[in-house]
Amino acid sequence: MKKIKLKTCIILSVISLFTIIVRAIWVYQIKNQETCYEKDYFGKVGLPESHLYKSVVEKMGEPLRIEETEDGYIVYYNGLEFAYGSIETGAIKYVKVTGKQYRFGMWRIGVGSTRKKVESVYRHKIQWSTDTIVQICEGETWVKFEFDENNIVKAIYIALGWA
Numbered sequence: 501m502k503k504i505k506l507k508t509c510i511i512l513s514v515i516s517l518f519t520i521i522v523r524a525i526w527v528y529q530i531k532n533q534e535t536c537y538e539k540d541y542f543g544k545v546g547l548p549e550s551h552l553y554k555s556v557v558e559k560m561g562e563p564l565r566i567e568e569t570e571d572g573y574i575v576y577y578n579g580l581e582f583a584y585g586s587i588e589t590g591a592i593k594y595v596k597v598t599g600k601q602y603r604f605g606m607w608r609i610g611v612g613s614t615r616k617k618v619e620s621v622y623r624h625k626i627q628w629s630t631d632t633i634v635q636i637c638e639g640e641t642w643v644k645f646e647f648d649e650n651n652i653v654k655a656i657y658i659a660l661g662w663a
Contacts, residue, residue: 537621538604541641541658542595545580545602551592553584579611594659602656615651 538544542551548559553575557563560577567574572585572593579599584590603610607621618634619626625636635644644657 536638537609537625538638541604541638541643544604545595545597545658547592547595553582553587553590553592556582556592594657597656597658598654604656609653611653611656613653615645615647615653618645618653 546560548555556575564576564578566587567576572583572590573587575582575584575587579597579601581596581598583593583596585593598611600611605621607617609618609621615634619629622634622636625638627635627637627642629635632647633644634647635642637643640660642657642659642661644659645653646655646657648654
């Protein structure tokens with residue numbers, strides 16, 4: 501009789517522990533989803549899952565122009581600039597959004613938004629800021645807002661970390 505009670509107690513303990521762990525993971529995932537303002541910044545600007553130059557051209561068409569820089573290339577589209585270390589083999593370094601047509605999240609943050617609005621929306625995600633920059637991190641995506649002299653967003657940089 502004692503062995504049956506002990507086995508039952510152990511089984512119930514294991515089930516309870518499993519339930520607690522599953523519930524904790526579930527709550528963490530829900531909370532993480534709720535705190536993520538924009539889930540796919542790259543997708544919002546039209547980038548394919550592969551950020552390689554060839555994939556971008558296949559999805560977005562030929563760029564307006566390509567500029568060679570000291571450390572790679574800038575590929576220009578309407579309201580967007582893609583920075584690559586190498587066009588042939590390199591992945592994208594960052595995206596610079598300059599067009600007002602690209603908006604993020606339910607508050608539609610984008611070029612032309614105020615610094616006050618950006619800081620309000622991202623208040624718990626700000627990694628650092630200066631007079632002209634506010635940088636936030638959402639998951640693996642880093643977003644840097646650049647402001648003009650009137651504290652209006654003039655450019656947004658999107659990257660998977662900063663080198």
